[in-house]
Amino acid sequence: MPTLELQEVTAGYPTRDGWFPVLDSLHLSLDRGEWLAIVGPSGCGKTTLLRVAAGLLLPQSGTVRVEGGPPRGRVGFMPHGETLLPWRTLLGNVLAAWEVDRRPTALDRSEAAALLEHFGLGAFLQAYPHEVSAGMRQRASLARTFFAPRPVYLLDEPLGALDPLTRLELQEWLAGIRSTLAKTAVLVTHDVEEALVLGDRALVLSSRPARAVAEFRVEVPRDRGRPEFVALRGEVLAALRRGKEGHGRA
Secondary structure (H helix, E strand, O other): OOOEEEEEEEEEEEEOOEEEEEEEEEEEEEOOOOEEEEEOOOOOOHHHHHHHHOOOOOOOEEEEEEOOEOOOOOEEEEOOOOOOOOOOOHHHHHHHHHHOOOOOOHHHHHHHHHHHHHOOOHHHOOOOHHHOOHHHHHHHHHHHHHHOOOOEEEEEOOOOOOOHHHHHHHHHHHHHHHHHHOOOEEEEOOOHHHHHHHOOEEEEEOOOOEOEEEEEEOOOOOOOOOHHHHHHHHHHHHHHHHHHHHOOOO
């Protein structure tokens, strides 16, 4: 059974004049421990796809399942942009993930501190978001997302708000730490290289209403300078162009 499955999902938003279509008969599945990166033209519906997968937006047709059941309340969702609570410390922000379900215990505090240590933030447990760098805030946001146990995690441009150098550093850091997290995730990004560095597979969407144009399994060394990586990046970019220009399946 897939951890996450969308079957023939069509979705959009009601308007005063009718219906604004965003996703068109979209299918995807994700196995336990796998990371799926999703790329597509700007405005094609990547965030809407995550909202549907999280159960925050009901599809017009099709089904969404997380471990065979409805998704609502069973996914971790990291929205785009900075989302830390400015009045809480980094440790307090991570603990906020548990407060959705119940009151955190002393054990929860210990585990949250250990996770922040694992994310390289052990010396900043009591720091407030404005007291640390943008990269450290994004690490803390990821820690908060992953702290509450969920079958699948949805990450909407988790590194998109960072400057290019910090983003590159965080990509390499997350790629290195990913295997130690033992998580299942869907990652939305505009950055093709980021998709190939962090994803086990890369799913390419067309322009809106989004269809799946192509899917690539990342079986090359995740070294941006290697010829195999460069070639795969070229294939993904070509699929993006086809999806944007022709709006159809490859």
